[in-house]
Amino acid sequence: MVGRVRNMVIVLTLALMPLFLRAIEVGQVRELAARHNVTSILVFGDSSVDPGNNNVLRTIMKANFPPYGKDFFNGRPTGRFCDGRLPTDFIADAIGYKRFVPAFLDSNSKPLDLLHGASFASAASGYDDLTANLSNVLPISQQLEYLMHYKILLRKLVGEKRTNDIIRNAVFILSMGTNDFLQNYFLHSVRSEQFSLLGYQNYLVSCMSRHIEALHRQGATRMVAVGVPPLGCMPLVKTIMDKTTCVESYNKAASYFNSRMQQKLATLRTSLGMKIAYVDAYGIVEDAVNHPMKYDLEETSKGCCGTGTVEYGDSCKGLSTCTDPSKYVFWDAVHPTEKMYRIIADEALKSLSDELVS
Structure with missing residues (x-):
């Protein structure tokens, strides 16, 4: 039993290991992946991993x-809401299968491209199917059908x-939850009329569980489940x-949801017999915002695209950008830069390792 648990620690730790990780060389990462038979990475979620x-x-x-x-390969836009790669891309690169994780619906992907x-x-x-329906995107139920x-x-x-x-x-x-709050509960009346904020957080946790x-x-x-960042x-x-500092009420909503999420994950580990790790995206981003010099960052208050205050997605289209995105926490007014995603991957590994081996 101890040996099996130790092996799973290695596997889950490996799964979050970015290419640039200082502590272990890429060759060692790939050797561990082969030894512990990590076959593939299957990703579900929102723009953080699409x-x-x-x-x-x-x-x-x-x-x-x-x-x-x-900052993606050849400087080409792929549909990633970022200047470069996503955390899941670094995972695939570190394990050695591909430099990035392909989109399942990409017509240019051949079956062999999807093997790993x-x-x-x-x-x-989001976890709530209504969230996806509001924007005419793939709800998690449809993502599961594509599996x-x-x-x-x-x-x-x-x-x-x-x-x-x-x-x-x-x-x-599994990485989602942000849109359930920002594009659903706090913006539209359907769920806010049905649920109190606490009730909706509990509803999202029940959806996640299902x-x-x-x-x-x-x-x-x-399973690797990623918490909601500081909204x-x-x-x-x-x-x-109209704030110059982080909006406390939104952060509290995210923080409480993450707490409930972790409680439910603990229950599911036992009831399903699954190996489930939690990644504290909230703590990682909050620390980078509060202590940017620690991560060789400079700009934490605005994004790199346009004014950096409101633009994301279509409103960012064709706009000029900052000179050096690697000094920014945010690429647009919502999404992190590739540099921040690297930091998330690195710090996630450390916290994950502490949780599983302590």
Whole structure:
């Protein structure tokens, strides 16, 4: 039993290890991945992990145009709401399968490109299906349905047994929740009339639980769940609320949700027998905002695109950007820079390791 637990610690730690990690060389990372049979990375969520699935949807929630992708390979926009790569891309690169995780709906992706992982995530989605429906993007229920399509594709490619092995040894990553608050509860009246803020937070946790249970039924045994970042520190939120510092009420909503989320994850670890790790995105971003010099950052109050105060997605299209995004926490008024995503990956590894081996 001790040996199995130790092996899972290695596997889950490995799953969050970015390419640039100082403590362990890339060669060691890839050796560990092979030794512990990490087969693939399967990603579900919102714009924090969507590499371009929204490109094929009839929605305005897209980022497949400049200046997005400015620091991606060949400086090309892919649909990632960032200047470069996402945390999941660094994971794939570190393990050694690919330099980035492909979008499942990308028509340019061949079956072999998806063998070691895919992202089903959709920008503007959330734990609450209504959140996705408001923006005409993929709700988590649809993302789970695409997982079944993915398994059919794998069976045709490698057969039933190998498909089952791939799914069983995959690392599932779940990253969403921000839009449930910012684009749903705090903006539209449907949920706010149905639920108090506390009630809605509990509702989201119950939705998350059902989604994880559904993933478990489809074969998931390893899960990495990412908490909601400090919503009140986003430039857009500060602009709307006419604040120069982080909006405390929004941060409290995110913090309480994260607490309830962690409690539910602890229950699911026992009831489902899954290995579930939690990533404290809130603490990581908050620390970078409060102590930028610690991370070689300079600008924490605005994004790199346009004025950096309100622009994101379509409103960022074609605008000029800051000279050096690596000095910024935020790329646009909502989303982090590639540099910040690197920091999130690095710090997530440290906190995850402490939690699992202490």
